[in-house]
Amino acid sequence: MLKVLAYKFIYFDLDDTLLDHRSAERAALLDVHAHFSLFKETNTEALIDIYHQVNSMQWAQYSGGEISRQELQRNRFEQTLEKLNLDSSDYARIGQYYIACYRNHWQWIEGAEALYQRVVQKYPVGILTNGFAETQRKKLDDFGLYRSAEHVVISEDVGALKPDPKVFEYATRQTGLDKNDILYVGDSYRSDIEGATNFGWDTAWFTQNGDSAKQKKAQFVFSDFNDLSNYIRI
Template structure:
C-alpha cells in the first residue's frame, strides 16, 4: 500500500454538516418561536445565520475569537438583522444548538461503505478536525462512526487549528507515522488541503461544489466511493 495511515476531516467530508445543521436550526426556529418574534420565515433566518457563522468561524480559525463567543454571537448577530436585540435569547439558542446538533446522523453518500472498505484493507483511520472536542465525539457516536477511527484529533486536543502545520504534526506523531506515509482527505482547500500539503502530506480533495483553484491537490474526487480507486 502506498499509504500507511489515512486521515479524514469530519464535517463536510463524512458527516453532512450542512444538512444536519439546517435540520437542527429549523427545529430550534420553531421551538424558540422566532417567526412570532419577527423573523419572517426559516429560509431567511438560515441564510442570515449561515453568513454570520462562516465569518465568525474564519475569525475563530485565525485565533481572533474564543469558541464561547462564537457559539452565541453568530445567533446574536443574526437576530440583530431582524431587530431582535436579545442577548439572553441568543445565548439560549446557541446553547440549544450545540446540545442538539451532535445527535443528527446524516452522512455523505458512501461514507459507511468506504470506511468499511478501508478498514477491511487494514488501513488505520484517523480524524483531524477543527470542531470542538466534546461535540465531535458526540457526532461520531450518534452517527455510528466511532469504531472506525484509531485517533480523533481535534483543535482542542492538539492546541492548534487547521491549516496550521502543528495540528497535522501532532496527528502524525500520535499515529506513529510520517507525513510521506499518510494522506489527508477533506473538503476545504484552504484548511484541509493546503494545511496537509504544508505539513508534507499528500491530499485528496472532496468537494464537488467547489473546483480546486489556486492549489493542486494530489487527488480530486467527486464521490467518497472514488477512494476505492486510489486506496
C-alpha cells in the same frame, strides 16, 4: 492511467466529509425557527443564510486566534439575530436549543459509510477534525468511529485549529510515520486541503467545486466516494 500512491495511513476529516454537518445544521435551524415565536415574521431561508454567514466568519476568526471559543458561541447567534433585526437578548437560550436539535440530525454523507468501512479493512485510519471537542467526541462515539480509528485528533485538544501546521504535525507524530506516508481526505479547501498540503501530506478533496486552480492543490479530487475507492484501490 490513474497514478496510485502507496499510503501507510489515511486520516479523514469528520464534518461534511464523513458526516453531513451542513444538513444537520440546516435541520437544526429549521427546528429553532419553528420553536421560537421570535422568528414568526422571519423567512426560514433568511435565518439559515445569515446564520451560515455569521458562523463561518466566527470560525475563521476563532481558528485565527482573533476570538475565544466563548465569544464564538455568543456571537454566532447574537449577531445573527442582530442582522435579522431581532431582539438578540435571548441568544444563549436559542444557542442551547440549536445544539440540542443539531445532535438529533447527524447522519453519514451519502456513500461515506460504505467507503470508510472498506478502507479500515485495508488501511490504518484516523480522524482529524476541528469543532468543539465535546460535540466531536459525541459524534465519534455515536457513529462507532472510536472503535475503528487508530488515532483521533480533535484540534481543540491540540490547542490549534486546522489549517495551523501544529495540528498536522501532532497528527503525524501519533502515527509514527513520515508525513509522505499519509493521505488526508477532507472537504474544506482552506482547512483541509491547503492546511494538509502545505504541511506535506497528500490530500484527496471531497468537493463539487469546479475551480481547476484549487483542484491542482490536491492529489485527488472527487465528488463520489466510489471514485476515491478506485484511487486507493480498495
